[in-house]
Structures are given as C-alpha cells and as structure tokens.
Amino acid sequence: MPAPELFADPIVEAKDVHFSFAQQSIYRGLNLLIPRGKVTVIMGASGCGKSTFLSLLGGRLQPSSGQVLFDGQSVAALSNNQLFAMRRKMGMLFQSSALLTDLSVFENVAFPLREQTDLPEALIRILVLLKLEMVGLRGARAVMPGELSGGMQRRVALARAIALDPKMVLYDEPFVGLDPISMGVIVKLIRELNDALGLTSIVVTHDVVEGRAIADYLYLLGGGKVIGQGTADEISRSTLPEVRQFMNGLPDGPVEYHYPATEYRRDLGLTPERAAR
Amino acid sequence: MKPLAALGRWVLAALARLGAAVLFLLRALGGSVRVLPRFSLVLEQLYCLGVLTMLITVVSGLFVGMVLGLQGYYQLVNFSAESSLGLVVALFLVRELGPVLSALLFAGRAGSALTGEIGLMKATEQLSAMEMMAVDPIVRIIGPRLLAGVLAMPLLAAMFSAVGVLGGYLIGHGQFGVDAGVYWSSMQNGVELFADVLNGIIKSVVFGFVITWVALFEGYHATPTSEGVSRATTRTVVTSSLAILGGDYILTALMFGGW
Amino acid sequence: MKHKGIGRGIEIWVGVFVLGGLAALAMLAMQVSDAGGGGGATFRVHADFSNVGGLNEKAPVMVGGVRIGRVGEISINKENYRAVVGMDINAGYDNLPIDTSASILTAGLLGAQYVGLQPGAEEFYLQHGDRVAITQSAIQLESLISQFMFSQGKSKPSESP
Known part of the structure; x- marks a missing residue:
C-alpha cells in the first residue's frame, strides 16, 4: 500500500512495538515508517497513545517488546551518552510549550x-x-x-x-488550544521550516483539518495499531469504517459511543421480565 | 486479616518509596558532582535558598535568643546563678535550637519552595523538554540545588545561633544588668569549640542535606498536576520536619552521649 | 561563566550571605566558645588540693575576679592521693609571687567552680612547672551542713573557709 519511493530510506521505523503503561496495553504490534524529509502526521482519538510514540522515539520510555529505530539504530538499546547524542539531532515541541519560566x-x-x-x-x-x-x-x-x-x-x-x-522535529499536539489565526501560523511554520531547513517533521495531532492540510503522509492509530495510512487524499477516500468514522467525526461507529456497561434497563432496575409485563 | 493486609501494603509502599528516594539521592549526588564546573548555577541557588531565607532566620534567632535570656534569667536568679546566663543561652542555641529551629524554618521556607518549583517544572513538561534537549535535569536542576542546600544550612544555623546569643545578651545585660564580661566569659568557659560548636554545625549540615533531599525528591516525583504539586509540598514540610526532630535526637545521643 | 541568567545583584547578595554566615561561624568559634581565649601562650603551674569538689577542666583561673588562665588538667598524685590541678596561666601574667595561694571557689551559691589565686608578697615569681604551696580545697556543701548539724552547740567546724 505505501508508495515505495517514499520509504526507500526511512528515518524512523517502528517494528512490532508493544507497550503497556500502568497495566494498560497501549500498543499491540505497532508498525510504521517515517519518510525522510517529509511531514508525517500521526492521528488518532484522544488517549490512543499518539504522544507515547514520541516518548518512545525520544528514548524517554522503552517498549515492552519490538523496536523503534532512528536512522537504523534501536533507541532503546542506546547508552545514556548515545541517547543524548541522538536527542541533539531531534527537536521537540511540547503541547504545553514547556518554556523555562x-x-x-x-x-x-x-x-x-x-x-x-x-x-x-x-x-x-x-x-x-x-x-x-x-x-x-x-x-x-x-x-x-x-x-x-x-x-x-x-x-x-x-x-x-x-x-x-536538528534533523527531525517532533510536534506533540501543536494545534491544541489555539485560536484559528495562531493555528494557521503554526501550520504554515511547520510546513515552511520542514521545507526550508530540510527537516523531517512528525506531527502528532487529533485535529483532522490541520493534520490533513500539512501531511505528506498520514497514519491513523486505533486499538494500539495502525488502522489506516496514506496521503491525505488516500485516507479521505478510504472505505474502512474506523477510518471514515475518525476522519468525518461521527459520534458512533466501530469506536463505540457508549463506555462498556451492563444492559441499560437492568442498570435502571427494570428487569426484562418486569418490563415485559 | 484485613487490617493486617493493609498494614503490609502500607509498609511495602513505604519501603518502595524509600528505595526510590535512595536511588534518586544517588543520581542527585552524581549530578552535584557533575555540575561543580558550572558553579554559577550553584550560586544562583544559594541566592534562592540562602539569601531569601536569611532574613526570617536572623529575626527568628534574635527573638529566640531574647526569650532564652528572659526564661534563663528567671530560673537562674532563683539559685543566684545568673552569672551562668551566657552559658545557658549559648549552649541551648549552639547545641540544639540553632541547628533545629533554623532547619525547621529552612524546611518551611526553602524546602517547600524547592518542591513547588520542581513539581511545577515537571507538570509543565519543562523537565521533559530539557531531557529532549539532551540536557540532564538531574545535573542542570537537581545537582546545584542539592549543593546549595547543603552549603546554605550551616551558614543559616550559625547566623541563627550568633544572633540568638546577641539577643540573650540584649536581655541579660540590657534588661537585667548581668555584667557583660560575666555573660561572655561564662560562655567562653563552658562552650567548647569541638564538642559544642562543631557538633552543632555537623547537625545543621545533616539537616540541610536531608531537607534538600526530601524536597527535591518530592518535587521530582510529584504527580504532575496542581493538586499533586501542592500535596508534594505539604509532604516535604511534614517529612523533613519529622526527620529534623527525629534525627536531632539520634545525632544528640551520638554526639553528646559519650562525651 | 557563560550562563548569563545570573545577575550582578544576585552575586552580591550571595556574597553578603556567605560573609554573614562565615562571620557568625567566626563569632561562635572566637567569642562564644573557648577557642578565642585559649589561643595565646600559657605556662603551667600546679597546685595540690585534698578535694577539688566539682572543679572541671577548662574552669577559669581568676585573680580578683579577673580571668588570667584556666584549668588544664586535673589528676591524682598516686603517692599521697591528693588532687593535682594543672593551671594554664596566660603568659602575660608572669609576675605572680611564689607565695601565691590557690583556693577553689564557687561563683554564686550553686554556680560553677573556679580557682581563685591570692597573690603573695615575695619577689620571686611563679614559673612554668612550679607548684603553688598554699592551697585551700573546695567547700563541700553537704559536709559543711553535716558538720554544722553534728557539732551544733559543741565546737566550731574544724575546717572552715
């Protein structure tokens, strides 16, 4: 499915990554490639572990199994000094900006x-x-x-x-909490910096419009795996129900609207027999 | 069986936390050593921890010394031993009150501020951002603070004691007319440089170390929310105050018991 | 250093803080504790007492209420079982006559004990290693009281100050 020329020399590669945090499984066999010199957008619903991928890539968390490779090197296997050397090649924009106050x-x-x-x-x-x-x-x-x-x-x-x-800049939810003008400024900056400085950009976001607008390539995560990938157009044309639900913002679909619960009427004390009578 | 299980769980959690604190301390010590070439970072923290705590320490020391002068005189005059006032005031201050009270003030003023600062840096991802900029926060943030805390505390305790002795003199000589020469000479005859003054300083170094350790650990391991940070700040004051008072008993028993 | 965040004002204040702390330490060492007085040269004079009472090492040695030295050592003479007090007199007071007498006195009723020297009239002066011949032991309050109680109405206390 992925265009071969785009992935001839990927800068980042995730190979069958499993990761769980606080007894909660976040990744169950994540596989993805990040093309060099492009803006790659990783999208997914809140809480699906999009930002976790940036932490794994930065070496701040370690996968339970599988590998995250940066320039062909497994991040988790690096020594402390090598890790710091690698981070010098990465810039990261945090959701809260994280400026030193x-x-x-x-x-x-x-x-x-x-x-x-x-x-x-x-x-x-x-x-x-x-x-x-x-x-x-x-x-x-x-x-x-x-x-x-x-x-x-x-x-x-x-x-x-x-x-x-840096060679690569990671953006963690760069559009959250911004007014439309600031949002437009950031979209423009990500694109301009990427092309002018020859960077590779990874943008993690759940904003469909902006994500689609800047993406050279797009991944959609769900259930700890990649559920859809391709250029913005390819993703938009996808017929997979999970992908369609996310991209179109439908409240109900494969991702259920209801939190798992017991049967509604039983919960209210209306047992089926009594209700039937 | 339920309370027993609860007790067991509590003990295990406490042990795990202690273990984490010790591991953190080892890293922090490494960080202090590695930050030494950049001493200006330590100076900056000496300002935050030392200078900003100096005023409250000196004022408290003065009042405590004055109270000691009053109470000491009222008791000693019953035995017409008011000539020993200087000795009583100085021994109380140098051995106990100086190190302990200045440490409690330090825990309340500087320790809580440290925890709040580090906790907030964690909550606003500043520490994570440093890591991603290939800057080790243990070296850049924790190391200089630990060093500054250990350096500042004995100086503060010495100021507390010195000002307190002057406060006692103010009351003893100024209000009750104890002879100045008698006040100072009874002190000099009874207070020993090594057994009393030096042991007091050693106490304050230990207290400074423990307070800074607790404060940094609580901040670094705070839950990164505003509620988590405020709870960590409270824990810093409670834990370090208890550690000061308990540690003071142990240190006193070790230092003055045998001599 | 290359870091620019630290301003001049902070540096000055830290300087004030460190100097203040060191001054306080110096005061504790020199003015509050005994390190200040014990610094100068002294010479050692001995005196024998039958009883030193509660005299401690480091207790002051005074002439007319002025401190001229301190007790450096208290030991026992193995031959006659008398207490030997070694006094370190400040080198400046090298004109104490050899017939000076020493007594162990108490500051106040229950205060600390010290050695009081009563200078004599001889023209030779005490030197290092000399012995003060005339001494008077400490008054022991309890023996004083018991003597007083048992001898009431009979004779006067045999050993009174």
Missing part, C-alpha cells in the same frame, strides 16, 4: 546553544535572533514567556526546538 524568550532559545555548545556570546546572539525571526518573534526577545499568548509561547518553543539545527 524563569528565563526570558531570548534565554529560552539560547538555552540549548549554551548547554550543548561552546559558541561565543556574539554568535549565540546571532543564532538566537535568526531563529526568533523565523517564527516572527525577534521583537519579543526580552519578554518573559508568561507574558506571551499561548500561540506565541508555542512559536518560541518552536524556535528553541530548531536552535541546534
């Missing part, structure tokens, strides 16, 4: 540069202003993160995520 916007973007490099102050300044300009916030450099709107905080976090010129 006691540092200014400038210092937040400068943080990875100061921690990871020995660059002179003058060069750090240039690099930080360059990244801030990319997200349009060069003028807000002296402001503290708390004084910015949620959308701007996310843009600062994005500038910070690309400060070290």
